[in-house]
Amino acid sequence: PAPFITPVPAGTVVAESDVASPKGSIHFHYRVVATGDGTYTTDVTDFTSSLPVPVGVSFYQVAPSVGDGITFGGDGGSEIGGPTATPASASWSFGAVTQPSYLSTLVVHSTSTSPDVPVEISAGKVLAVAPVAWSVPPRGTNIAPVDSGAVAFATGALEATTASGSPKRYTVAPDDLIDAVARRFGISVSALLYMNQGLQVIDDAQHLFAGTTLVLDPDSV
Template structure:
């Protein structure tokens, strides 16, 4: 048994069918007989000469190499996908934020104009779930960044990578401004470490991405009998769990995509055996936005 990464060229991904026996011809009585050899004449000889002089080019058989390369469009660098202003309930903290595309499937938060009259340092972080003023944070979110301490003049601008946001950051709907006072701070409890000072809803406007990989579930079949475990609201399959005896070529065919596209969606996926079996229980991604 051999184990390896999927190879996309120079090999067949499916098992070859059994050889088909040559056809026979029967006479009227039903018993097989040899095909009679026609008597040569001038017209047939001329036809043979014409065919040899102008041979017919065979129709090429489609191969995996002929499949188009999988693509996913990118959002241009500098595109603003969210923007707004933050003000704490009592007006102690103010600043402006923008969320921008980096142009390489990543995003950054830009903070500017920070002012604060509070006696504690202030930080900011993005979360998927709502928070409330006065809550105490037990962990920081995405793009956590210290904005600064008390200052009357607007502070310097800062750009913070939103590591972990993926190619679609729009799930990060809550921008939390909080106290980053030290653990030994003698400030009132409402300004203590991790206390939420302001909560701002982030309204994203992320341009739609385009891709030429569009999985469609054609239904369970031999060597592709696993379960679709997640779909989009419109029913497009987004994940699939490998069943026993699943072959990578048959799974790709079930979802009307090439093996090349399936590997692009699942970097590092492994197969074994000459027929390229997938490992049972592996969850395969079918969503280009989640690759």
């Protein structure tokens, strides 16, 4: 059967919290909500800001500190708006992230384009940082990898396992073949490709590139 991972049901709130900047200049409440098609939206309510610049929100895997400058826009983000004492709302698509729980931190940052604002609130400056407590429910799947141990043409290392001990990540060794790796973990080649979209092979024998990290945990996809 074709491999599948069922999406989180529409309307499921997978993260939610209040956020405030250290000096109290910015306040808002946010929720990340499943759409039912494998994606999410971010909803911001009760947003107020006394700073004279527009601000945005993004999610990051590695947390910066307040006052840092960011050059990478993060994931699941958008501009919220400029200064307002009247509570405002905003909503946007989280983007093409089907499993967002690796993004541990919400970051509020300046999106100003003006050269005439103080450096501490200039473009890209981090204004607030908040940890994200994700509650993404387990998704149904017919992919259940089990490591049978190294075999010919699948001799790479299992780099990580899930909490239940199932294979999570595998590093390709020289001479590994895609079908041998799939057999080692008891899954089909199509399931391996489903979890590692864009995976490339070298030749007609379908050797994998040595050093490539393969995802084996369907709930990480």
